[in-house]
Amino acid sequence: MRSVQLRRRELTLLGLLGLVLGAAVFIWLRGPSRPLVAAPAPSGAIEVLPRIDLARLGRERSETQVGRRDLFEFGAARGKEIEPTPDPVFTPAPTLPPPPTPGPPVPVVPRLPPLNVKYVGSLERLPGLRVAVLLTDRNEILTGQAGEVVANRYRIVKIGLESVDLQEVGTGETRRIPLRGN
Numbered sequence: 001m002r003s004v005q006l007r008r009r010e011l012t013l014l015g016l017l018g019l020v021l022g023a024a025v026f027i028w029l030r031g032p033s034r035p036l037v038a039a040p041a042p043s044g045a046i047e048v049l050p051r052i053d054l055a056r057l058g059r060e061r062s063e064t065q066v067g068r069r070d071l072f073e074f075g076a077a078r079g080k081e082i083e084p085t086p087d088p089v090f091t092p093a094p095t096l097p098p099p100p101t102p103g104p105p106v107p108v109v110p111r112l113p114p115l116n117v118k119y120v121g122s123l124e125r126l127p128g129l130r131v132a133v134l135l136t137d138r139n140e141i142l143t144g145q146a147g148e149v150v151a152n153r154y155r156i157v158k159i160g161l162e163s164v165d166l167q168e169v170g171t172g173e174t175r176r177i178p179l180r181g182n
Helices: 008-030 054-058
Strands: 117-126 129-136 141-144 154-159 163-168 174-178
Touching: 117 163, 117 174, 129 154
Parallel strands: none
Antiparallel strands: 117 129, 129 141, 154 163, 163 174
16 A cells, blocks of 8 residues: 655645634534623613513403404494495586587698799889899799789789888788898
8 A cells, every 4th residue: 555645735725624624613513603792781771672461362352343443543443333325426517518610621722832032123114113123042033013923923012122022822921022132
């Protein structure tokens, strides 16, 4: 048989393992840990232990029945009977007059997209004969006298020195366009 020689490092690890196992066994056998010294109660504080009245165990219990006890009163149920509540009386809601019938629907006039028009100026050939010059956003030049329709959408209502009033033919809406330079 050959003897097994352990190195110094293996012996140290084996010793540490033995110490750990010994400590674990000691703690397990000792039981639950208790403080060595009881902490004194702070001055002025008195610990009150609840009192358990064991004499109650011999007393007779009150006769309470399920559903016969008022939840908002403390103690045993009293001897009064619960009165049945009367059924609620159904009262119909007052009838309201029917809502008024709406008139015929108003037809919706389709709106054309807005046409950006600039008032460039006016020309006067004869006294009282004035022609307005308008420029659209597509660089189209429109001309017309008061009362004429331009671009099949706008009627020229009034031509002034610094503005022109245009009325949209479909809706009758009037707007004033000021004179713009360049």
